[in-house]
Amino acid sequence: MQFSKFSRMFAVCTMAVSAAFVLNACKEDEEVFPAPSVSAGAEASGVPGAKVNVTASISAPAGLKTLTVLKNGAPFDTKNYTASETSDSYSKEYTIENLAAGTSVNFTVIATDTKNQASTAATFTVKVTAVPPKEVVTVKGMLQGNITWTKDKIYKLSGFVRVGGDTTSATAAGVATGTLTIEAGTVIIGERSSKGTLIIQRGSKIIANGTATEPIVFTSERAVGEREAGDWGGLVICGKAQNNLPGGSAQLEGSYKGWHGGSDDADNSGSLKYVRVEYAGVPINPNQEINSFTFGSVGSGTSLEYLQASYGGDDAFEWFGGVVNAKYLVSYRTLDDDFDMDNGFRGFIQFAVGLRGATAADQSGSNGFEVDNDGQGTPAEPFTSPTLANVSLIGAKQSQETFISTLFQNGMHLRRNNKIKVYNTFVTGFPNGVYIDGSTTAANANSGQLVLNNVVLAGVTGWGSNGFGQGASTLPQGFSVRDINTATPAADLMIGTAKPSAWFAAQPGNKAVASWTTTGISSTVFGTGRPTFTLTTGAADALSAGTTAVTLPSFFTATNYVGAFNTTDWTATWAEFNPSSVVYIK
Template sequence: MAVSAVFVLNACKEDEEVFPAPSVSAGTEASGVPGAKVNVTASISAPAGLKTLTVLKNGAAFDTKTYTANETSDNYTKEYTIENLAAGTAVNFTIIATDSKNQSSAPATFTVKSTAVPPKEIVTVKGVLTGNVTWSKSKIYKLSGFVRVGGDTTAVTAAGAATGTLTIEPGTVIIGERATKGTLIIQRGSKIIANGTATEPIVFTSERGVGEREAGDWGGLVICGKAANNLPGGSGQLEGSYKGWHGGTDDADNSGSLKYVRVEYAGVPINPNQEINSFTFGSVGSGTVLEYLQASYGGDDAFEWFGGTVNAKYLVSYRTLDDDFDMDNGFRGNIQFAVALRGATSADQSGSNGFEVDNDGQGTANEPFTSPTLANVSLIGAKQSQETFISTLFQNGMHLRRNNRIKVYNTFITGFPNGIYIDGATTAANANGGSLVLNNIVLAGVTGWGSNGYGQGAATQPQGFPVRDVNTATPAADLMIGTKKPSEWFAGLTGNKTVASWSTTGVSNSVFGTGRPTFTIIGTAADALNKAVTVPTLPAFFTATTYVGAFNDTDWTATWAEFNPSTVTYIK
């Protein structure tokens, strides 16, 4: 009986079918430029039935597939985006199949090679653009001289003046011609639709190469609108007399949309001491969208508003020469989430400020008053420590002067010789009467800089102030807001405070250096900007926040902003 059992068992084994191991045949090698999409392909055969498929990319896991049906073959395909690799670099995908008998195939290799990116065509643009014009990211556009969208270059809009709409694709690069002071001007009645993305911002920059760029290499981006201003007659030409006429009666005017746009190395002088700003907004209306904009290394102001009602969110002023945010001629828009970072020696002969705000150049009572509302701004001056040398041309975190009626909330200021200067009797009267408002403002000094954390950077210069209580005359005269010194008036308003040093506020010291800063706040700091903040009631435009300054735990500059543009190769 035992012998019979052995015979039967051996007969069963001899009858069991034996299957060959699976086999994999990789597809034809693929190639392309960085960013191109290709398919990794292979043909698989497994007579015993497929169980799993494993794909490795240069030895690391890339993809797996499990088979549940009794499949004996498969045509595998998987999309792969070629990474930013040097031309000729190979990426090898190893493909291995196993079958239901746990037999494995021999590895098969599918290769993808990166090829050189062909240089983009440079298209020189001149003169007036009318109708619908689109600029593609597949090309680079060079601004030669004053490039105008629309033909309204007169003080009073001529009947039938040609208009245009310029649409710029995400990822497009525009360069300004240095020799001709290349500038883009959106004339009154025309539009720009420049909506980049967080991963593909639109960049306006210098035509010069890496290591050669400097402030004032080209003009800048100018938008002229039809909203009201307080200029005589309601219409005016922007500084420099380059026919940038602006103004009207339509506060809801729509000049288009800017999202995820960078302007670098702008600010060329049109005439002596008349530079174009990185971003210039002349009487731009509230129908226009401004979000995620960065001005870097400009030769004048980073952002300037001449009248108008346009709103803005997420603004970055980086190492500009003159003022970061300049507002005058009846600007009445709302601004939230803005940051300014200064360079230690980059300051203008006119004096550099975080905010410079006027009703107009003469401080008249012309209406509409300059009366914007701002919230969640961080003004980071150049003075990191007592040892940091800064230009003596730096002045104030906020220079509020000439009869303006600004309202500012949840804002942080440090590193300037003076925190706030309320300049002039009419401005002081506005503050006393409640039409100029500062709430939830944190002023932070610099350890050891003068006796109070503020100063001018040199022993021969006068002492600075968190809030100036004397003017800049010689000899200095006391300033008063009603019956109070400005510092007493400031301290008596909701949420305002002065701390000895920025180092206790939760702000990273990286905001004073070059390269990408860490903007998020360290909440455990003694005077952290997200602690015990009174929440003001603001217009519907504003996002409710419970912190002071432009950031809390999220960096909204991530991926799209650039803090080292001198090293970026734009022309390839």
């Protein structure tokens, strides 16, 4: 009986252990799940700049935990899930980069589940295809009515292309007009053989509003490595505002029927914003080149902002009369003057920079500013009396050892009876900083009608007296402010009873320092490629150190620094400082 009882107890225990083992084995079997699986979407393709969706289908019976996506082995995207999600249709937008045609971009997709099991990697491939060449549309003759140019095409200017029909000396009234609208990102090329030029005739308009990321570009038709100043004409705008030319209506230099002038100072010739003009300045006649940007009697209704003139064969910007205002201008390595103002120009300009090349200077003598009332210095009205603020005129002379053309002259050549007003402006690297030329111009300075306030002139270490040196071989020693004229023999200049240098020093906020190296500007402004424009604020003579208070018209942004820049580079993204390497025709 005892044995039997023991046997029964042993049997019960054995059964219990067996049942527990079976239950545990069943439980463990229920927790075994297959690993996640990933299936990549079909291969995609597109040109640089196109958008495609990277896609994949994911399954994870144990519940999804994470999804990892790599682009050519580098992290691209991750995604986390809740344990309840067992499947997903993944999609993520990708913008194809500027890669060569035929390049493959591989996206590796891996999923993990709640059991930390990983899927086999799946690959989604994007193939880069060639960008189809843009159609080149040749434009000739006269354009009337409403015309639109779009960025999907390239427009070639053949000969003198005119918007509107005012090609006589008559007034614009009753003459057929046009409005040319140019889409952001559009490229326009000038035909070299025909001296391609775009002229907005008096009474017509151009609406060329690019963006910081898609500027509008006027440039040479020639290939990379072949472009040079004077490859085509330039951009010319003619308006109906006043000038001081005889009769008030005249042709622009070169007699190419660019008639301008009238009595409407509020005239509206349209809008230019984020526009570059490169390699312009072809000679129409001997010694009569078109400027990169030419403004003939343009009225105040016109808008000019964020404009760059590069490698022009004449002036970068020239105003013949008119009252148009402008902000954010770049003159880069032009041949003649950076900013030329005459024939009664009375507009406002703020934030402008001129940068020179060491050997690129014109036989007429190259200056930062060249300002005249008219060609003879008469008292014709309206006087050339623009107001400028926050300009940086950077000559070519970086150091004593830098060779520059002997044709460079002055940061500011103020002559022939003009009445310019200049504020918060910086000049360096020219043989002379300021030249107030002629008795009538001196008289305007003496009477307070020509104004220089908060102007800083900086020399070059070891280059002549106070850092200013030789100009042309016939010129005497350079000056921060020229005190003798260019006659032979030279004669003293006077503003009232003071030498010009003494007059300059007595004006509010003006100063001359021995070297630009103490002003906080970067040495890169003298070189090629994109400069660093922002200032080093801790420099001994920092241009950011503040200015004497002046009251300017409401157009001007209030600033407390000298020059075109302080802590912000307004040329970023839209300006180009190496246009010779840009492929425009694709």
